[in-house]
Amino acid sequence: MFKFVILISGLLFLATNLSGQENFASNISTSVSDDDKLLITFDIDDNVAKSFNVILMITYQGSAVKTSSVIGDVGSNIKPGTEKAIVWYFKNDFKGEIAKVNVDVFAYKENEPQAIFKIQSISNNGYAPCELKFLNTSTYANEYQWDFGDPASGAANFSFQKDPVHVFQKGGIYSIALIARSTQLQLENTYYQSIEIKTHDATIADFQIVGNDYSPGAKFKFVNKSVNADVFLWNFGDPTSKKKNESDKKDEEHKFEKAGTFKVSLIVKNNFSKITDTITKDVVIAQQQLPVAKFVFSTASDIAPSLVAFKNMSEFSTTYKWNFGDPASGEKNASTEVNPAHTFEKPGNYLVELQAFSSNDKKPVKYIDTVKIKDVPKPPEALFTIENNNILGPATVIFKNKSKNSTSYSWDFGDPESAANNTSNAVNPTHTYLKPGIYKVVLKTTNRVFNTESMFADNVIIIQASKPPVAGFTISNNNGVAPAEVNFINKAENADSFIWDFGDTESANNSSADAMPKHIYTKAGRFKVVFTAINKTTGEKSTFSDFVIVNEPVVHVKAEAKFEAGNNNLPAPATITFKNLSVNAGSYFWDFGDPKSASNTSTEKDPVHTYTSAGRYQVVLSAKNKSTDEPSKFTSYVIISQAPKPEIRPVTKFSVVAEQGQKATRQITFKTTSTDVDLYEWNFNDPESGTANFSTEPNPTHKFTKPGRFKVELKVTNKKSGLTNTYSDFVNITEPVAEPVAKFEINNNNT
Template sequence: NTPGNYVIQLTSQNTTSGCTGSYSQNITVEAVPQPSFSANPVINCAPSNVTFNNLSPNGVSYSWDFGDITSANNSSTLNSPSHTYNNNGTYDVTLTMTSVNGCTGSVTIPGLITVIDLVPIFSGTPTGGCDPLTVLFNNPEQTPYPGNPITTWEWSFPGGTPSTWTGQTPPYVEYGVGVYDVSLTLTTQNGCTGTTTLEDYIKVGEILDMGFTVDTTINCIKTDFDFTSFVVTNPSFPDSSEISYYWDFVEGTSNDQNPSYQFTSDTGFFDVQLVIDFRGCKDTVVMQDMVYILAPIANFAPQTTLFCNQNLPVLDNFTDLSTHGETTDDIFMTWEWGDNSPYVSFDDPQLDDSDAGNTSHTFSNYGSYTVQQVIHNYTTGCSDSITNIVNISTVTANFTYSNDSICQGDSLGMYDNSITWMDLPTPHPLVSWEFNMGNNPPGIVNMGDTAYYSYTAPFFGIQNYVITLTATNSVGCSDQATLPISVLPNPFPVLSLNPDPTVGCAPFLVSLTNGSIPFSGIPIDYYTYSYNNQTDTIDYIPYTPPGQNPNTLNLIFYNEGNNFVEMTVVDQFGCTSNSTSNSITITKPFASFSLDNIICNGDSLTTINTSTGAGTLSYQWYTDNPNTSSAVSNTLNAETVYEANNVVFGQTTDVTPIYLIVADSNGCKDTVSNLLSISIPWAVPQFSFSGSAIGPNGEYVCPPLFGSYTDSSFSSTTITNWQWNFGNNISSTLENPSTTFVYPGIYNLSLIVTDANGCTDDSTITGYVTIDGPSGNPDWLQQAGGCVQGAQFFITNAQNISSTVWHMGDNVILNDSINFNYFYDSPGTYTPGVYLYDDTGCEVYYPLDTITIIEDGLTALFTASPNPADQNQLITFTDASSSTQSNIVSWIWDFGTNFVASGSNISQSYSYPNSGPYPVTLTVIDAIGCQDDYTLIVNIKDPEIPIPNVITLNEDNTNELFLLPFDGFLDFEIVIINRWGNTIHKGSKDVINPLLLWDGRVDSTGDLAEDGVYFWHLKGKMLGGTLVDKHGNVTVLESGQ
């Protein structure tokens, strides 16, 4: 159940031979994974797209629960997914992760995601008042979404001026009489919106008139006056809930529309004020001296209202404080005592004396008495009365306790036995009991009639206190009672251990010495010892002062870790000390290590020392029995190379134990061992060849040669990797590969094998195959500072070469060259190669590295003017070439007529006698030998060509044929049609007689055409590219037909 590294050890024994053996294996229990993540945003409006960032370490798979049960996509197995919450609410998010070893752990963050609406909050000041009303509105709210601030505020004030506003704080808005809604729409940076409309928020009214009346203006004290209000508003007849009333009667107030009110405090005149509030618009009316209150007003004061624990009977005096009226008024007063004794009355003459209505009364028993004064003014016709209560009571406090002596810290019980007046009809029960425990500072206990208290403060010697109970009844009468108490201090435990400090290896002997002190002077009765999970109780040990044969107990501790010894002392009164304890630490290191249980011969040991122990640990590593060998390392992890001795061919493994002895800072030791296995693979290659004839010395006469290879390697486990090197710059990782030798040479073979434990072995065979044929090292070189349009091609270390065939990579082939320069026509990437041949006809192809021909900065360019031009018109060719690397030194002009002009002439002039397109090419050469060319088509326009309109077929060899005046067509077609619309001739350009259009004969018969007018249609393309489509008439004369 606890994460950590554990060593599982198996020990076996041969009971016949007595031999034993053991093997241990480290087991690692991984801690439950602790996933961690964050989310953004955590508060937003719907729909809220939340991105979760997985912060968990060392997980291989994850499972998310987004807490959104309304969504079909409530989960994900992505590392850091996202999820869209479409509904308002608070969502718990859970991430469960699985570690590389299959352990799972999860974490849930309650309420991580909150999706809420944007609800604008705003206020206006004031929201009600008289017409016209000016209101200032304010939106103090910040965005509820962190990182998503409010960007727009849209206010709507229907009926107000202005009626709308955009911005956080609008200007003052003015309203007339009416009730108005106000709304605010907010929009955040990420597009969350929300609108709040406060209906009937602004109320504006007008009070046109107001006032009030009363049913009577003169009345007795404590008698109703009925007031009636009226108000006239704009608008008329509003709902009664819109009007509020505030009455002020000097000694009291009311909010009723038409209140009834009694005056109680004085006689004489009173002002009355009314404030009416309609939609926040207020008006006030004050009626001075509106009502008059008539006498009398009853009032008196007893000299004493509580008599406590006095002897009966008791006398109480009463002072008359009433208002009688005018001295001429007829007054009568009565006193009633509440104890069934006769009333006392005063008539008017008595009340005129100096002591007015003062009196006294004697009460003969305990109880609560209601005394009433009643006064009549027969002149005003009014009467009044008032009462006061007089309490006469007794309390006798008394209590008992559980013991008159108590140990420090023990609970003392206290029990009330007090007596109070409990006769009907007015009993006075006890209501509080306060115990003062007499210590300093005083402990006060208010638990009721039964209480408990413990004296816990430390002290030396017996402490004597007086406990005081104060008992109080329901009318406030109280009494006190006291009892003494002795508090005994608990014994003081003293426990000494030897040796000190008590730290060592198991088994560990400790001597315990008891030197406890009885502070109360009462002898110690016995001691209780507890150590680890055992308890020893000694019923009685006589008290021995420290230094005089102290009580001693010897204990042996075996348990590793922090052990304890705890002692409690009890004296003969039963007072028990606090426990005292001492710690005994038993240390034992825990030797533990893991290692790659299988290593390769000659490799270093790879150990992970997980030993634990007290203080600084020391280590000793052994590769043989620690009792008969020396340590190979004293470091935290074994730093040594292990190599098996006397290994013979075919031996694939060796086994040895590895020991670790760990010692802690107290010299305590522990030993552990693990078995180490050494893996020894063997590389054994085999091969055969085909594809070439074998020479007289066993060599192969010409490549290609095909090699087949077979692995015969072996190990204690599976061979998993092969690294073949065939000597021809080709390697392979196949188990049984093949290769092709395409060049002559002498080759070496090497094979490296790796087994499932990662161990390797290698084998090399020198000169295992020889191949004859032509050979060399073909290459190319671009000279620094030269033209980069080409390179020098050459062959070094040429042997047995009789001829060569170079393929330049641009479809150019060159023969029998060993060293030459070659220029490419255009920039680009080319892959050249060469075929080598010897006298026997053996052919070997050598590909060369790719050569890159870059732009050399030389650009040939020119213009021709005019273009197009007429026949024989002089055209000016103007050079516009440029070079960024070096100067242009030569210009070669080819005008497309087999005429070439070369030299240093930058520009040229030239004319063409015939029409047509002519390609003109300029080749420029710079100072480092680079060259470039540019070709421009020059068009020579076609001239107008006249067509004759008469021919004579009289065989005088003059004007016998229908001819063009000159050869200006690339090709043409001619059609001749007679007067009846029949085609009598179709022809095209004759390469022998390019001027002939028609010989005057009918194609179908070969006869000369009759005299007459014929229609012709000519279509063709002239030398300059002009398309011709013409028609006309030609007249035939003297044909003889």
């Protein structure tokens, strides 16, 4: 054992080699930063191991110094390399002269797993079927995986037990592999060994012990289960029974008069193959003693993920059932090993339960302890309680700081009339309120690691006169899934002391005196929470209760969308009814494939939609549920046919307004009398009138320029039905009558 001392920057460093453990930390140096941080740097030899346990030790004047605020390359599973660093925030732990502290850094290599095993026993003289018992002598491993090289044995070809047993049913050469694994270091090692199993009709000794009373005077039946044997020799390991201690019968009975452990052996022989086999089983006769369950545990690290080793301290018990209180670990949450180990992947308080059974008692004895696993460094969380709220004023109120991960504090007491006394930077301040009222108190916290600020507020109530307390609370997040952290909102009035009973009798934290407590329910159930509010001044109490519901974890099931159109293939306009056939769905979104419609979408379960035009419409239904929020889509088509035209036939007739037979230069007006007519088409059969020969007016006027008899034709149409009708009549246009002209001559004028 030796020491060497190095003095750097006024600090004293010790690097020590301890017998049995070599320290691989070297080149240790320190520096002080910002007057509150001590930076320690060092190297770890990277040619020694892949992972190390690093321990920081600070001493001052021969005494150890608490190091509660340390981050960096410290703890387990630290990788080797140069310039490793540890930061110690010493202001919270040390008030002396920092230059005079002693700094030790120890880096011990974490042993890597080494796989190795031996074949402990071989049955049937090595002839198949042959049972091999394996003795696992691997080191520094906590998980094992066996491959017996016997694929014909199916699932039995593999095992995760430490010392397994395997039966080779057929002869042959088998290559056996063992993988030893360290889950903390994430390293593994493999060991191989081959064995030859000979083929022979095996002689196997075996027997069954029948009896359920293991007290003195108990009689047991020994039922021979041997295979391929015809000679039998029993020895019951009970010499006090004299001649009855041995027998050559195939099946036998024996009575054990005294307490003790009796080794019952059966030797069998096959006269043909001359093969013998022996089997020995213990019969334990003892005075009945009640089992005592107990265990202790040790953690590799108190930071998640953490491997925890459990040492069974139980007495008078033979079998065990462990529950590590970690349902998220699945099958690994339970164990029947005597001294198991379990990895807690997440931070939390885990209630570990051990059930110990005796050989004669089916009812176990239980022992429960809490394993506390911390989280990695977190941002600040501001929180405080008010020690003496709801009191008569003037009153000095005491604030209890419950903040987490915080190093600095800023208080605002909501009392601006108190001037400079309205704020404080103390950890647990007090403030005097002179007047009654409700004051909002705000606490803001920060820490040195995260550049964030956390805020928490609560009300201080200063009352004028004493009133009886009224208990009450609400549950902000009821109906959660186990494990569930439930927040209780204190609604009590006129109270300054509180007692909570969370109704969780299996929890070590079943009660609280906080004003606004939280509680973690690790199991599903209905828990009655009883809240007692107390007025310290009057001594009066008030009680209120409510129930917390914690549900089993939800099984996430994906929604499956499906629907059918109840009345498809209708003529337009048509109203279609959709029947929703979706399963595991809670919300729906329909697209009817009719973008011209103002109601093309819907969120109803079974909607209806009216299609006004003929066509083929693609309808898409999206369905989802709250558990997965992953939509499922289903597509189908709606066929809307063209509506048949109605049988509406137009009726028309016309008359001539002007009299016939008048001068050809006169215009003729036609007057129609029609029903169900939308379009008019006139043909005056007067081609010399050019484009004026036709008209689409209901009551047109036409000028016939020549005399004659004209057939006037009118065709009418109904748009909805597309049907037409015609009507014709004749118009007579005559020559104009010459008007008389008066005139005379005087032939013999002037006579």
